[in-house]
Amino acid sequence: TYKNLCEFIPILGCNSSSPIKAVDLNPLIQQLLTTHSGSTIFGVGGHSVLLSITEDIAAKVSLKPSGKHVRHEQSIFKLLDQVPCPYIIHSFLCAPNITYMPLFKNGTLYERMSMDDKPRPVLQWMLQLSEAVACLESLGYAHGELNPRNILLDNQDQLRLVDFDHALKIGDDLDVGYEPYVRASKAAQQISGGTYGKAGPITEQFALGLIFWYMSRGTELYAELDGPDKVDRLIEGELPVVNLENPIDGIIFDSSPVTSTDRMIQQPRKRNVRFRR
Incomplete structure (x- = not known):
């Protein structure tokens, strides 16, 4: 009321x-x-x-x-x-x-991922979200706040990207975001741009890669860490390895840009690859 x-x-x-x-x-x-x-x-x-x-x-x-x-x-x-x-x-x-x-009452992607009794058409969602982001980019804009809370599901389990309050022209400073879907640059590396760099393909692809990770794993990257530790790992570029033999991991690898200084967390019996630029 x-x-x-x-x-x-x-x-x-x-x-x-x-x-x-x-x-x-x-x-x-x-x-x-x-x-x-x-x-x-x-x-x-x-x-x-x-x-x-x-x-x-x-x-x-x-x-x-x-x-x-x-x-x-x-x-x-x-x-x-x-x-x-x-x-x-x-x-x-x-x-x-x-x-x-x-009005879509099926909730957000974030809420859906906590429901173990419902199917998760991950590849379908990845394709739909990529198309939505590409549509914005064709207009010269970045969403600027890509995260699972800004993604709704309709009655047919189709994605709907929402909340364009913070949409930015490509190249504008990016100062709003929600970790781990954004990451700040090291002070020594930040020549220009906002807290999270400049809005554009690099920042949007990074967010996409981490949303795809969430869709396929069911938990957000570094969800087990406290805020400061999570932020520090993102700044340092410590991102998990992915298994290129897995089709979804291959897409995550292709969609997640990182700097040349980023390091990977070692995991046994998996190829040591890193999200690339």
């Missing part, structure tokens, strides 16, 4: 550089919940709230009036209309502060 949202907002923004207070919430949120009978709050992010308007229609509303992230995502939706891709979510209608789009 809207009351629950007002209580949750201070918690959501407690670590934010620009926290949101309940009094700052976009009045459109309450208006939509009141106007559309049966509508509910489906999800809340850092910049927007997703409302379930009907069983298959959602409204993404900026948490604050005139929020720049929703406006930016709408500009990406407009570009995506030029190259429709079945594995990218598209908008039905964009208006000030609100975007109407399809």
Whole structure:
């Protein structure tokens, strides 16, 4: 309910550089919940709230009036209309502060990987996600925040890439990300770019490779490590070896660029190969 949202907002923004207070919430949120009978709050992010308007229609509303992230995502939706891709979510209608789009209730890829009783068509998902990323790249953009939480599944187990709030033009500084799907450069190696380099094929392919790893293993890379240890290993380029005799590992090898200084963790009875540039 809207009351629950007002209580949750201070918690959501407690670590934010620009926290949101309940009094700052976009009045459109309450208006939509009141106007559309049966509508509910489906999800809340850092910049927007997703409302379930009907069983298959959602409204993404900026948490604050005139929020720049929703406006930016709408500009990406407009570009995506030029190259429709079945594995990218598209908008039905964009208006000030609100975007109407399809609603998928099957959850994210991250949630799906915890369900051992459901099939995992990994090769199908790899192909679909690659096509979605290539579609964005054809427009001159990188998603900028590729990770399993930004990938939805529809009722037919088809992937839908979502959340373009942080999409960047190729070559722009990349400062947003979620390890292990991004990695910072060593201070001595970072000549230019954002925290995670410059958005483009290298950063997107790195994320793809680690998502493919997650799809095929069922656990995220270095999930057993604490945050700082995970970050350190990524910065140092300590990435696991892959078995080229396995077709999926071969794709991971081809899609995951690394620098020439990266080292591999040794594993017995497997070819010592490394994700390549």
